[in-house]
Amino acid sequence: MSEAVSSAIRDAWPNKTTAEQSLMGALQDRLSVGLIATPRHLLRTCRTTEPLAEVVARNDEGFDYFPVTDSAH
Numbered sequence: 001m002s003e004a005v006s007s008a009i010r011d012a013w014p015n016k017t018t019a020e021q022s023l024m025g026a027l028q029d030r031l032s033v034g035l036i037a038t039p040r041h042l043l044r045t046c047r048t049t050e051p052l053a054e055v056v057a058r059n060d061e062g063f064d065y066f067p068v069t070d071s072a073h
Contacts, residue, residue, distance in 0.1 A: 045069045 046055040046066045055066055 043067065 044059075044061065044063060044066055046068055048068055048070045059066070
């Protein structure tokens, strides 16, 4: 992560102390995508044609984001 991005992230947390911001920035600078990625077989998605009520009804895990997939692509 570039210093500009790290700086922007730290600046986005106005209620954090400088030490907390520095620690979080240092952790994020070393975090790889592989450590936070969801394996494909565990990824919960919805389709562009699926009614929103159905997506919400099957959201047992309480996710706030569902990637939208479209079989046409």
